[in-house]
Amino acid sequence: MAIRRSTSDLTFRNWVLEQPEGETLLRCYQCGRCTSACPVAAIDNSFNPRLFLQKILLADESLAEEQLVWTCLTCEQCEVRCPEHVKIPHLLILAKVRGLVGGNIPQAALDRARGILTGGRIIMVNESMLKTRNKMGLPDLGQPPVDQIASVLKEIGLAKKLEKLESVYGGEGNE
Numbered sequence: 001m002a003i004r005r006s007t008s009d010l011t012f013r014n015w016v017l018e019q020p021e022g023e024t025l026l027r028c029y030q031c032g033r034c035t036s037a038c039p040v041a042a043i044d045n046s047f048n049p050r051l052f053l054q055k056i057l058l059a060d061e062s063l064a065e066e067q068l069v070w071t072c073l074t075c076e077q078c079e080v081r082c083p084e085h086v087k088i089p090h091l092l093i094l095a096k097v098r099g100l101v102g103g104n105i106p107q108a109a110l111d112r113a114r115g116i117l118t119g120g121r122i123i124m125v126n127e128s129m130l131k132t133r134n135k136m137g138l139p140d141l142g143q144p145p146v147d148q149i150a151s152v153l154k155e156i157g158l159a160k161k162l163e164k165l166e167s168v169y170g171g172e173g174n175e
């Protein structure tokens with residue numbers, strides 16, 4: 001795979017290193033434990049946190065344009081297993097921020113944000129999920145306090161920001 005670097009310097013990597021906790025990147029020695037601990041990598045072998053960090057180390061800015069990076073669950077399983085305590089989920093968030101600045105935000109991310117605002121959840125719960133939960137003996141999910149969630153998101157300005165993003169990148173924008 002071609003590596004796309006900034007032409008004259010390591011702009012992308014240097015930008016990451018300048019962010020809070022971005023310098024933890026330099027502790028990565030590419031052992032791969034993060035990938036073996038990652039639940040997303042377990043079901044999709046194109047998702048590979050070790051390779052994502054390798055791209056940042058090499059200042060390969062194409063990572064910021066990859067929609068794949070948005071499927072990170074921020075579950076921190078990788079970070080817990082990392083022998084160097086690299087802030088992997090945080091570094092992936094920085095890649096997303098970098099992409100966002102460059103105008104790259106997947107529709108699915110906008111839909112998830114809209115889902116929180118209108119339904120109180122990132123994903124809609126369907127019958128099959130409820131049946132599975134029931135079989136596993138998990139407690140009733142109940143209904144999320146949608147009004148309270150929406151009012152908090154409005155209060156802190158996130159609802160407006162989402163509308164703005166949707167008007168630029170697409171999405172329902174129907175609040």
Ligand code: SF4
Nearest residue numbers: 028030031032034082
């Ligand atoms: S586990 Fe830590 S050191 Fe190993 S590849 Fe992942 S981030 Fe790098």
Ligand code: SF4
Nearest residue numbers: 038072073075076078
């Ligand atoms: S935080 Fe992201 S990269 Fe790390 S284990 Fe979870 S899904 Fe994988």
